[in-house]
Amino acid sequence: MRKHISGFSNPTVKYLRSLRDKKHRKRAGQFLVEGLRLLEDARASGRVPRQVVMAEGREEHELLSRLEGEVAAAGGEVITTTPDILSKITGKSNSQSVVGVFDEFDTALSALERDAAAIWLVAQDLRDPGNLGTMLRTGDAVGAGGLILIDDCADPFSAEAVRASMGAVFTLGLAQARWEEFLPWLRSGSGQLVAASLRDAVPYREAPYAAPCFILVGNESQGLPEAYEAECDLRVTMPMRGRADSLNAAVAGAVLAYEVFDALD
């Protein structure tokens, strides 16, 4: 059942390695997931990899055996290789000893059911994949319906975003859209758009949140464009007692999300 790869120049190795690069991921529509823990999260969410690549001589592991069985049952491929080749695929010298290849998910807005959750997270031009993954993780914690990525965000299928999400990339809804698509979609149904702002805003602990509440967070350096803020139904301020006037984007989103969670619970 298993296929073994022993050569660095094998085309499968070359293909898998290319998936570290966003351009190649988009072309192939596939992404890599490293480590048994994340693969188990995927499995628990009903996502089975197309391929699993593991280092030869790896100890037997119950979870891994089950995963192997499921991949085979779904018509996928189980590949063994050397630890060195696995490191070449992941680009890490101390590589996880198992990697899965998944098809990217549908990220159309139309796939979201806005009334299925009280909270939604929305990020605009969020460039740091760690922040993006952290927002997915926070979204999971507050029971959000999903994360909507507006304009030019980092790729949610990058290794760093997937890892920072701690598996939430598999459970949370995920959509990607330009602002020009998002706004008409939002206004075509119920939904309150909320942003943290310095302008014309109410204290975030006293604001009249309403479900489904869409919490909008802006770019790490620039914040939200003024025109986007102007479209919000509610602008809230958070206390800033120090020298700076802003928080890390993922932190601001989380503090606001927990406040909305408490208000709507």
Place this chain on the structure above:
Amino acid sequence: MRKHISGFSNPTVKYLRSLRDKKHRKRAGQFLVEGLRLLEDARASGRVPRQVVMAEGREEHELLSRLEGEVAAAGGEVITTTPDILSKITGKSNSQSVVGVFDEFDTALSALERDAAAIWLVAQDLRDPGNLGTMLRTGDAVGAGGLILIDDCADPFSAEAVRASMGAVFTLGLAQARWEEFLPWLRSGSGQLVAASLRDAVPYREAPYAAPCFILVGNESQGLPEAYEAECDLRVTMPMRGRADSLNAAVAGAVLAYEVFDALD
């Protein structure tokens, strides 16, 4: 007044480049700060670099001229060099065009004045420099007295931590200690130690916080050791409605810090 360096093999270049490495920073007791914005934050906090290195042919800039004057007045050195050499120093191909060299600060617990602030952040074994810098930034926002780093945390003087702190590394108190030193120090005066926990805990929105409140956050993978949690005066839980049972460490610290801020304000 200015000194010019044109050779890659100049010993100053070699020295500055070595400060990217934690081991060399500790030996030298100095660290690098990249970019005019962070240097301006430092200046506003009364921290003047020992040396400033800038790319030749850089446009005149009022802030930079002022910084140059202050460095010279303090007996420091202003160095010009080529963009390529500056990139070699910072390790970035698209380098900021100015870098400052600062003496590391005193990070002894004894330098902290616990009654000067209602909130203190405490991180244990926090390994990610981005998380560490983000906690400094959050600490600044909630008016915390400082961040106390327990056991084996990332280096707060690394380029990534300094950058993620958005300048808060210069304004917030900062201490480093082993748990065995921290606990007696804490118990030698007033102070409530609070941690987010899954065990024997009260809801975080209803907990009896008291100033000075020390908010303790654990390692990214392991969380807090059980023995450390047991020493806390208050264990609180945050709602977790998803699949996971934890938040990103910097996010958990921030949500808790804003709650404590509201309770004690």
